[in-house]
Amino acid sequence: MNLSMVEFLLQQTWQAIRRNGLMSLATSSNMAVALLILSTFFLATLNLQHMANVEARKANITIDMADDADAAKVEAELWGDMRVGEVRSRSKDEALEEYAEIMGGGDTEEFLAALGDNPLPNAFIVRPKDPQDMAAIAKAARSIEGVSDVRYKEQVTGKLLTLARGIKIAGVVAAVLMSAATLLIVSTTIRLTIYARRREIRIMQLVGATNSFIRLPFILEGAFHGVMGGAVSTILVLASYSWVHAYVGQHLNFMELVYNSTFAVLFGLGAMVCGILFGVLGSAIGLHSYLREI
Amino acid sequence: MIHLQGVSVVYPDGTRALSGIDLQVDRGEFAFLVGASGSGKSTLLHLVYRELTPSEGRVIVSGQDVASLPRARVPYLRRNVGVIFQDFRLLPDKNVWENVAFALDVLGASRKEKYRKVPLALELVGLSEKEQSFPNELSGGEQQRVSIARALVNSPSILLADEPTGNLDPDISWEIMQLLTRIADRGTTILCATHDRVIVDGMRKRVVSLVGGTIVRDARGGGGYDEP
Numbered sequence: 251m252n253l254s255m256v257e258f259l260l261q262q263t264w265q266a267i268r269r270n271g272l273m274s275l276a277t278s279s280n281m282a283v284a285l286l287i288l289s290t291f292f293l294a295t296l297n298l299q300h301m302a303n304v305e306a307r308k309a310n311i312t313i314d315m316a317d318d319a320d321a322a323k324v325e326a327e328l329w330g331d332m333r334v335g336e337v338r339s340r341s342k343d344e345a346l347e348e349y350a351e352i353m354g355g356g357d358t359e360e361f362l363a364a365l366g367d368n369p370l371p372n373a374f375i376v377r378p379k380d381p382q383d384m385a386a387i388a389k390a391a392r393s394i395e396g397v398s399d400v401r402y403k404e405q406v407t408g409k410l411l412t413l414a415r416g417i418k419i420a421g422v423v424a425a426v427l428m429s430a431a432t433l434l435i436v437s438t439t440i441r442l443t444i445y446a447r448r449r450e451i452r453i454m455q456l457v458g459a460t461n462s463f464i465r466l467p468f469i470l471e472g473a474f475h476g477v478m479g480g481a482v483s484t485i486l487v488l489a490s491y492s493w494v495h496a497y498v499g500q501h502l503n504f505m506e507l508v509y510n511s512t513f514a515v516l517f518g519l520g521a522m523v524c525g526i527l528f529g530v531l532g533s534a535i536g537l538h539s540y541l542r543e544i
Numbered sequence: 545m546i547h548l549q550g551v552s553v554v555y556p557d558g559t560r561a562l563s564g565i566d567l568q569v570d571r572g573e574f575a576f577l578v579g580a581s582g583s584g585k586s587t588l589l590h591l592v593y594r595e596l597t598p599s600e601g602r603v604i605v606s607g608q609d610v611a612s613l614p615r616a617r618v619p620y621l622r623r624n625v626g627v628i629f630q631d632f633r634l635l636p637d638k639n640v641w642e643n644v645a646f647a648l649d650v651l652g653a654s655r656k657e658k659y660r661k662v663p664l665a666l667e668l669v670g671l672s673e674k675e676q677s678f679p680n681e682l683s684g685g686e687q688q689r690v691s692i693a694r695a696l697v698n699s700p701s702i703l704l705a706d707e708p709t710g711n712l713d714p715d716i717s718w719e720i721m722q723l724l725t726r727i728a729d730r731g732t733t734i735l736c737a738t739h740d741r742v743i744v745d746g747m748r749k750r751v752v753s754l755v756g757g758t759i760v761r762d763a764r765g766g767g768g769y770d771e772p
Contacts, residue, residue: 252652252654253654254649254652254653254654254655255652258649258650258652449633449635450635450646452633453633453635453646453647453694454650455619455622456593456622456627456633457622457623457626457646457647457650457651457694457695457698458619458620458621458622458623458624458650458651458698459619459650459651460616460619461615461616461619463650463652464650
């Protein structure tokens with residue numbers, strides 16, 4: 251393949267795109283919409299999983315001990331549970347300090363004066379290796395001698411993970427449907443191009459152009475729609491995502507979204523690559539059914 | 545150059561287009577294939593540039609068995625076999641120069657090569673003055689000459705002509721035949737399918753007559769449409 255060949259191929263591709271102007275526009279737009287929907291599902295799944303992971307890292311179980319409990323024995327029993335990842339002890343005094351802080355950062359002396367005596371128990375804070383084991387660990391801990399109470403937050407983590415799973419499934423279904431629609435549209439456009447250029451193709455065959463040379467402009471045309479669709483969808487998705495990110499940062503700051511410049515670049519490249527794959531595959535399908543003989 | 549041995553062609557619907565064809569055309573020879581419509585002239589030409597493969601027999605072109613040629617090798621065969629048609633098959637949105645250069649473009653010819661070969665081909669067919677014209681601005685004879693230039697620009701050793709004068713006036717047809725004769729004189733093998741009696745009688749070249757898919761007469765030393 252030399253330079254004039256490349257020039258000729260690009261020229262052929264560009265001519266075909268221009269000749270079928272409206273159809274080309276429709277194909278690129280459809281590609282953009284397909285990638286837009288896929289990107290949205292991808293971002294939603296990614297962020298829900300991210301939030302679930304963040305929550306999971308915070309998840310822990312508070313195990314209160316009776317005043318006369320043997321702390322060392324309780325701790326040893328907790329460590330005996332293979333599902334336990336970390337055990338940290340929290341004394342009555344530390345608990346009070348934390349409580350004071352939560353209540354507005356007051357002095358613990360004031361609280362002690364008001365309460366008379368520190369009512370908070372000595373406790374162990376247990377972090378499970380896997381947040382899914384939360385309930386099982388809590389149940390086991392209740393039966394340990396000297397444990398007065400076991401508390402853990404009914405997990406948001408689980409709910410987030412379930413939601414992420416649901417969105418992932420919906421995303422996969424949408425991806426399959428949108429991919430099929432996109433492939434259909436790209437292959438139809440390519441068939442139209444083939445039809446419009448049938449005389450040229452015939453002459454190319456007659457004067458001895460190789461099959462790959464005849465096919466290449468169509469593959470390039472598909473790739474072009476992929477690049478266009480990828481670019482448009484990336485711009486739209488990243489623009490709206492950065493707006494959502496800013497909004498969440500301002501109004502819903504308990505949520506944390508995945509967002510940085512490397513992510514944006516990788517995301518754009520990913521969309522582009524997906525678009526090109528769709529385009530090339532769509533062209534290949536169109537070529538296969540209409541140019542079987544060449 | 546072209547050698548058919550015991551060739552038969554049966555179409556999928558059972559129609560027998562050619563049967564028991566033995567034909568040899570040598571380098572630089574000019575031969576007419578004559579016969580009524582449906583006698584198998586075009587089918588025979590299709591075999592030579594591997595548009596068709598024979599149901600039986602062998603088709604040897606430039607020493608190569610064309611029927612057993614892998615599909616990927618067919619383009620390379622066709623670079624050695626120029627073809628022209630009754631309907632010229634020019635690209636309407638390209639001018640004369642571009643139409644001829646197209647045959648070089650698709651083979652990846654360099655700009656330099658195009659600027660060397662296209663003017664030569666146009667000069668050969670006498671259209672140097674019209675290189676900027678578009679097909680719709682040309683007469684039928686001129687359009688056929690463009691298609692000849694395109695078929696020859698890659699210097700194939702064989703030129704197949706399928707009813708090249710079918711759409712042309714007698715005077716113009718005669719000019720095209722003179723042009724083909726000059727091309728044959730330069731060493732190109734020409735196989736021309738026609739049912740133009742006047743042309744064949746006037747040229748006194750080799751005449752191969754087909755009737756119902758078989759060769760009924762082969763006037764090797766030159767002859768007319770009907771008589772030896």
